[in-house]
Amino acid sequence: MISYLQVENLSKRFGEQLLFENISFGIGKNQKVSLIAKNGMGKSTLLQIIAGKDSPESGSVIFRNDITIGYLEQNPALQEENTVFEEVFSSDSPILNLIKAYEKAVAQNDLRQLEELLPQMDTYNAWDYDNTIKQILSELKINTYEKKIAHLSGGQRKRVGLAKVLISNPDFLILDEPTNHLDIEMTEWLEEYLEKSNVTLLMVTHDRYFLDRVCSHIIEIDEFGLFTYEGNYSYYLEKRAQRIETRNATIDKAKNLLRTEQEWMRRMPQARSHKARYRIDNFYKIKEIASQKTDEKTLELDIKGQRLGKKILELEHISKSFENHTLIQDFSYKFVRGEKIGIVGKNGIGKSTFLNIITQNLAPDSGTIEIGETVAYGYYKQSGIQFQETDRVIDIVKNIAERIDLGNGRVLSASQFLEYFLFTDKQQYSLVEKLSGGERRRLYLLTVLMRNPNFLILDEPTNDLDIVTLNVLEEYLKSFKGCLLIVSHDRFFMDKVSDRIFAFEGNGIIKDFPGNYTQYKNKKEEEEEQRQKEQKKQTTQQAAVQPSGPTDKTQKRKLSYKEKLEMQQLEQEIEQLNTEKTDIETALNSGTLSNDQLLQQSQRIAKIIELLDEKEMRWLELSEI
Known part of the structure; x- marks a missing residue:
C-alpha cells in the first residue's frame, strides 16, 4: 500500500499537561481512519499538528510529496471580509482555478478569454465538476453567496468550511467533528459522499453511525498508549474489550507473581550470581506491570431528580x-x-x-x-x-x-x-x-x-x-x-x-x-417506496399502447408514431434551448448582472450546452431510422 502519512514519535504538552507522548502511526492511500480519545487528550491538537497548524515538542509528520491536503477545523478559520462565494472558491486546485477564471471572464465580458477557456472546461470535465460543486453547496444549504463571512452564525461558518474543503477535492482529507452543526439529512448525505469517495481520510467524530459506515480503520489513544484497529466502530468495540480483558488478566497475573518475587527479594542471598541478577531484573519488570491500573476511570451518572407530579x-x-x-x-x-x-x-x-x-x-x-x-x-x-x-x-x-x-x-x-x-x-x-x-x-x-x-x-x-x-x-x-x-x-x-x-x-x-x-x-422510506410504486403503476396504466403490424425485415424500419412525436418534441426543445442560450449570452455580455445572477446564468448556460448535446444526438439517431 502507498504510504500517504507517517507520524513518528510525536509528543505534545499543553502547559503542564501531557497530551500525548511518542505516538507513531501511518495511513495509506484510500484508507479512512477515525481517531478516538477522551476529551482533553489532544485529538484536535494532534490534527492541527498533522495539518501543519501547530508544532510538536518532538517527533515528525511526513506526507507523501505529491498529494494535496484539506483540513476542516472544529472552528474553521475563514477570511472575515470574504463573501461566501469568495471563501468557498478560495483554493489552489487547478480545476477550481479554471472555473474561477471562467466566472471572471463571464463577469468582465471577456469574449477572447471565454473562447480560450470553454475548450478547457470541456477538456477537464469542468462542467461535471461544477455540478458536483452545486450539489455540495445545495446539500449543505449554502445559498447566501454574497453574505460576508463575518455575518455568519457558527453553524453556517462550519458548513462553509466543510463545503470549501470538499470542493477543493484534496487527496488527503482531515476532518475535526465534521457533523457538528449538520442536521440529520446533511449528515446522511456527507456519510454517503465520503463512503463513496476515494479520498484518504483522517477524522475525529463522536457520531458512531457515521464512524461505523465511513471508516475502515480506527486509532485509539488513551493513558495506556496508542492502539490501531483494522475495522469499523463495531469491530473496534469488540477488540477493545478483548484488549482490556487481556491486559487486566496480565496485570492480575503479575500481581500474584510479585508476591512470590518480593518474598525472594527479602531473603535473597548476597551472592551476585548471574542467575540472581537476572531474577532481580525480572522482579522490577514484574513490579512495573503489576503497578499499572487494571481499569479505566469512567464517568458514572446517578443523580437524583425531583419528584414529578401527575400533571407535567x-x-x-x-x-x-x-x-x-x-x-x-x-x-x-x-x-x-x-x-x-x-x-x-x-x-x-x-x-x-x-x-x-x-x-x-x-x-x-x-x-x-x-x-x-x-x-x-x-x-x-x-x-x-x-x-x-x-x-x-x-x-x-x-x-x-x-x-x-x-x-x-x-x-x-x-x-x-x-x-x-x-x-x-x-x-x-x-x-x-x-x-x-x-x-x-x-x-x-x-x-x-x-x-x-x-x-x-x-x-x-x-x-x-x-x-x-x-x-x-x-x-x-x-x-x-x-x-x-x-x-x-x-x-x-x-x-x-x-x-x-x-x-x-x-x-x-x-x-x-x-x-x-x-x-x-x-x-418514511417504506411510505416513499410505496408512493413511487403507486405513481409508476398509474403512469403505466395511462400510457397509450400503440399497435404494430408486421414489417418486412429487409426494408428499413419506419419511425413509430411514438418516435415521430418524440422527434417533433425534440425539435421544439432544441429550438427553445438555443433561444434561451442566445438570451443568456446577451445578458452575460450586458454587464448589468449581479454576481449572484452571473453565477446562476453561467451555471445555466453550461447545463443548456449539455442538454443540447444530448437532445441533438437523440434527434440524429431518430433521423437515421
Whole structure:
C-alpha cells in the first residue's frame, strides 16, 4: 500500500499537561481512519499538528510529496471580509482555478478569454465538476453567496468550511467533528459522499453511525498508549474489550507473581550470581506491570431528580410563525412521566423555537401551555453558556451549590462532584481557558444536572463530547425517571435513548411517531417506496399502447408514431434551448448582472450546452431510422 502519512514519535504538552507522548502511526492511500480519545487528550491538537497548524515538542509528520491536503477545523478559520462565494472558491486546485477564471471572464465580458477557456472546461470535465460543486453547496444549504463571512452564525461558518474543503477535492482529507452543526439529512448525505469517495481520510467524530459506515480503520489513544484497529466502530468495540480483558488478566497475573518475587527479594542471598541478577531484573519488570491500573476511570451518572407530579406539560393547539414562515401549526401533546422524546428535522425548521416555547422563553402566536407545579426544567442549550475564561472550574460549581444531593442519602461537596465528572484536582483549580471544547461541554452538563431537574431538555448535547462520555450519558438517560426531550443529529444517540419521535417535516407540520429514529426513517422510506410504486403503476396504466403490424425485415424500419412525436418534441426543445442560450449570452455580455445572477446564468448556460448535446444526438439517431 502507498504510504500517504507517517507520524513518528510525536509528543505534545499543553502547559503542564501531557497530551500525548511518542505516538507513531501511518495511513495509506484510500484508507479512512477515525481517531478516538477522551476529551482533553489532544485529538484536535494532534490534527492541527498533522495539518501543519501547530508544532510538536518532538517527533515528525511526513506526507507523501505529491498529494494535496484539506483540513476542516472544529472552528474553521475563514477570511472575515470574504463573501461566501469568495471563501468557498478560495483554493489552489487547478480545476477550481479554471472555473474561477471562467466566472471572471463571464463577469468582465471577456469574449477572447471565454473562447480560450470553454475548450478547457470541456477538456477537464469542468462542467461535471461544477455540478458536483452545486450539489455540495445545495446539500449543505449554502445559498447566501454574497453574505460576508463575518455575518455568519457558527453553524453556517462550519458548513462553509466543510463545503470549501470538499470542493477543493484534496487527496488527503482531515476532518475535526465534521457533523457538528449538520442536521440529520446533511449528515446522511456527507456519510454517503465520503463512503463513496476515494479520498484518504483522517477524522475525529463522536457520531458512531457515521464512524461505523465511513471508516475502515480506527486509532485509539488513551493513558495506556496508542492502539490501531483494522475495522469499523463495531469491530473496534469488540477488540477493545478483548484488549482490556487481556491486559487486566496480565496485570492480575503479575500481581500474584510479585508476591512470590518480593518474598525472594527479602531473603535473597548476597551472592551476585548471574542467575540472581537476572531474577532481580525480572522482579522490577514484574513490579512495573503489576503497578499499572487494571481499569479505566469512567464517568458514572446517578443523580437524583425531583419528584414529578401527575400533571407535567400540556400543549393545546400551539402555533408559531416568523415573517409569514410557519414553524409550528396547531400542535397538541400531553407529556407523560418517563417518556423520552427525540426531535428531528432540518436546520432552521423550528426545533429550537419549539424548545423555547415549552420553556416559556418565547410565546406562541396561538394556543395554550400548562406546566405542572412540580416540573423543574434542566435546559442544556446548543449555544452552551459563556464561562468566564479567568474563572476556576471549582468556583463555577460552588457558585451554584456548595453541596450536591445525589439521592439515596449521598451528598457530595463541589470538589467531590467535579471528581465524579472526571475533573482531577489539578483541573478543578485550573482556569476555564485551559479546558478543551469537550471538557467545557462536560462542565456545562454538570451545571445542568446538579440542579436535580425532572424534565430534561437537551439541545444537541453530543457536540464535542467524547464517545466514552456519550456512552455513560446514554445509560443515565435510559434510566432517567423524569421526562426527556432531545434535539440531536446523532442517530446512534437518538436510537439508544428515545422511544418517541417528534419529526418536524416543514410548513409547521410536526409528526408524532412512536419509536426511535431508525424506525421512523425506515417507515418514511417504506411510505416513499410505496408512493413511487403507486405513481409508476398509474403512469403505466395511462400510457397509450400503440399497435404494430408486421414489417418486412429487409426494408428499413419506419419511425413509430411514438418516435415521430418524440422527434417533433425534440425539435421544439432544441429550438427553445438555443433561444434561451442566445438570451443568456446577451445578458452575460450586458454587464448589468449581479454576481449572484452571473453565477446562476453561467451555471445555466453550461447545463443548456449539455442538454443540447444530448437532445441533438437523440434527434440524429431518430433521423437515421
